[in-house]
Amino acid sequence: MSFEQEWAAQKQAAAAGPSPQMRLNQAPAEPGYGPARFREEIRSRMPGPDEAARLGLTAGTPVVLVCRTAYTAEGKAVEVNEMVLDSAAYVLEYEFDAR
DSSP states (O other): OOHHHHHHHHHHHHHTOOOTTTOTTTSOOOTTOSOSEEEEEEEEEOOOHHHHHHHTOOTTOOEEEEEEEEEOTTSOEEEEEEEEEETTTOOOOOOOOOO
């Protein structure tokens, strides 16, 4: 699956709203649908006027976009979470093993 196809599938899943399998933090996972791994895509940009107003941003403050996808052990996407963050209010910290 190409990046564009996967991104479109993630957007479609997010637009469909939460399903019992997608509400990972609110309900126990159904057998076989629990997350086994996550992938995050992180981007930054300047906010649009509406975003800046809703987030209470001062002029010149960029936003950070985080798209987190949870996958089952078989590779099926079971959750897509898109977040828009005030870049001045968050620290994104990651720890991982080198291979």
